[in-house]
Amino acid sequence: MSKSVARLGIGGPVGSGKTALLECLVPMLTRQNIEVAVVTNDLLTTEDADRLKRKGFLPESKIIGVETGSCPHTAIREDPTMNLLAVKDLELLYPQLDLIFIESGGDNLASTFSYDLVDSYIFVIDVGAGDDIPRKNGPxxxxxxxxxxxxxxxxxxxxxxxxxxxxxxxxxxxxxPIFYTNCKTGNGLERVRDFILETVLFREIVGNTN
Structure with missing residues (x-):
């Protein structure tokens, strides 16, 4: 399946703040006139998709919840078919899209994305998991x-x-690159947004982009 819209994966362990990060980034990007859609992954529910829909910052049709029914990393790495189909649906429905986020279900430090599915990906960990996480060298x-x-x-x-x-x-x-964030206060989120604009969307950052 050929790529047309930029795709950015969001992965990381359960509770690290993947969905909270999306809740912050999507409005920041839409304020920059970036057309965004989201695909979320959960094992047997659409909990994360429903959470994002309740925020109301995107039309509900721009948020698709995928129920993987298997290990979370399988649907983003070994066999991303379900996610690719969700991406295709969004591309057909919204041909003007600039970016599709694909949020993995909560997984462990070995979770990585197939580059057949995404152009690049962000891995989220949280300080609450301990200061030994970097030393564990998870892929x-x-x-x-x-x-x-x-x-x-x-x-x-x-x-x-x-x-x-x-x-x-x-x-x-x-x-x-490594950025340090607090989604409650917004600390560090501008750097994540600018990474997406520059590295994923190849947009030049001009002046204040708040």
Whole structure:
């Protein structure tokens, strides 16, 4: 299946903040006149899609929930057929789309996307999972085009050393970008948005894009 609309994967463990990140990024991008749609993955429900629909920032028809019925990484890597069909439906319904987000179901640090499905992908982890996550060298964390380390505000409450994460994460990412975010306050989200504009959509960032 040939690609026509830019596709960006959002992966990461359960509870890392993938859907919360989308809730922040979609309005930021639409304010830049970027036409966006979303495909979410859950095992046996459309919970994440329903959550995004309740936000009301996109027409409901621009949000498709895929029930994978299997290990989450299977539907984004080994056999992405269901996701490819959802993408095709969105492309046919909205030919003017600039970007389709494909959110994986919550998975582990080994979760990666097939590049037959996406052009690039973001891997989301959260500080609440511990400051040892970068040292575990999970393929999702190491190989992703961008890593977002989320919930940085939680560090003092869960005994995580944010300074240690900032020191060790770049060593394992080998120069690939890492951004630190707090979806509640908006801290760091502009950098994620600009990464999407520049690296995924090849748009020039001019002046203040808030």
């Amino acid at each position: 999702g964390f190491v190989q992703a085009d961008l890593v977002v380390i989320n919930k940085i505000d939680l560090a003092p409450y869960v005994g995580a050393d944010l300074d240690l994460i900032r020191q060790q994460a770049p060593e394992h990412r080998r120069g690939k």
